[in-house]
Amino acid sequence: MTVAVLGAGKIGEALLSGLLDAGYDAGDLLFTERHPERAAELTERYGVKGVEVAEAAERADVLVVAVKPQDIEPLLDELAGLIGPDSLVVSMCAGLPTSLFERRLPAGTPVIRVMPNTPMLVGAAMSAVSAGKHATDEQLQTVERLLSSVGKVVVLPESQQDAVTALSGSGPAYFFYLVEAMIDAGILLGVPRAVAQQLIVQAAVGAGKMLEEGGEHPVMLRENVTSPGGTTINGIRELEKHGVRAALLDAIESARDRSVELGKAHEE
Numbered sequence: 670m671t672v673a674v675l676g677a678g679k680i681g682e683a684l685l686s687g688l689l690d691a692g693y694d695a696g697d698l699l700f701t702e703r704h705p706e707r708a709a710e711l712t713e714r715y716g717v718k719g720v721e722v723a724e725a726a727e728r729a730d731v732l733v734v735a736v737k738p739q740d741i742e743p744l745l746d747e748l749a750g751l752i753g754p755d756s757l758v759v760s761m762c763a764g765l766p767t768s769l770f771e772r773r774l775p776a777g778t779p780v781i782r783v784m785p786n787t788p789m790l791v792g793a794a795m796s797a798v799s800a801g802k803h804a805t806d807e808q809l810q811t812v813e814r815l816l817s818s819v820g821k822v823v824v825l826p827e828s829q830q831d832a833v834t835a836l837s838g839s840g841p842a843y844f845f846y847l848v849e850a851m852i853d854a855g856i857l858l859g860v861p862r863a864v865a866q867q868l869i870v871q872a873a874v875g876a877g878k879m880l881e882e883g884g885e886h887p888v889m890l891r892e893n894v895t896s897p898g899g900t901t902i903n904g905i906r907e908l909e910k911h912g913v914r915a916a917l918l919d920a921i922e923s924a925r926d927r928s929v930e931l932g933k934a935h936e937e
């Protein structure tokens with residue numbers, strides 16, 4: 670199966686790199702990229718061929734659209750004249766509904782919407798997959814299999830994709846932000862930056878592993894760290910005082926709203 674990534678930026682590269690790490694042959698992967706320097710850099714780094722959209726449309730079984738939602742229109746115009754009935758289109762674009770692709774591409778084109786995240790780069794993606802109206806179960810399974818090689822996959826109704834985009838799509842950014850702020854706290858307390866970074870990154874990795882492997886609820890895990898009369902509860906009191914929980918609820922709701930807005934920008 671040949672997979673072509675259309676738009677090889679951060680998420681496109683994460684997919685190519687993740688698939689190569691998972692054992693895909695570079696010869697079965699293609700990409701298109703409008704910036705030639707970027708294309709050359711990727712070919713040098715991964716040995717994957719950069720091609721024109723026409724070649725990608727002709728050769729690939731799966732076309733993965735990974736351009737910014739704001740850049741989708743010219744790509745759809747180009748693709749509309751190129752793709753055949755056997756092409757499966759997978760969109761990773763935040764906010765864009767499958768109906769947009771179905772309306773603009775040849776009648777009956779199968780489209781699958783996916784929201785991945787950048788941990789795909791290290792084989793630890795969370796991808797949520799929704800089938801458009803012409804995609805078959807077999808095509809959905811093909812995409813599930815492809816994405817399982819670079820992380821975890823859930824199949825969800827498309828109505829939940831905007832929420833998923835805010836939760837797991839943007840989620841890594843919020844964790845990185847917390848890590849960044851906690852490293853700053855180390856600096857405030859006079860700990861050398863490199864040491865603070867090591868301490869916090871390993872605390873994050875350890876917490877992530879416990880969340881994933883231990884099967885215990887996050888509340889229980891947090892309570893286990895929070896000794897009566899101990900240090901952690903003082904910190905928790907400050908987080909509560911500053912409304913960090915409400916801030917996260919607002920942040921994720923606002924990211925969801927932006928995903929809805931990105932989709933609306935392309936309504937007819």
Ligand SMILES: NC(=O)C1=CN([C@@H]2O[C@H](COP(=O)(O)OP(=O)(O)OC[C@H]3O[C@@H](n4cnc5c(N)ncnc54)[C@H](O)[C@@H]3O)[C@@H](O)[C@H]2O)C=CC1
Nearest residue numbers: 676677678679680701702703735736737738740762763785
């Ligand atoms: N960055 C992230 O964490 C995630 C991004 N996404 C989605 O993935 C898509 C891409 O996001 P990023 O990779 O972050 O953006 P990016 O800007 O890093 O990558 C997009 C790439 O597409 C290229 N491009 C644009 N139009 C093109 C065209 N017509 N032909 C060929 N190349 C073209 C650009 O030059 C750029 O390299 C977006 O729709 C975004 O919503 C989804 C999940 C997570």
Ligand SMILES: O=C(O)[C@@H]1CCC=N1
Nearest residue numbers: 763834835838839840
């Ligand atoms: O910020 C964005 O628009 C993309 C979608 C999810 C993560 N990054």
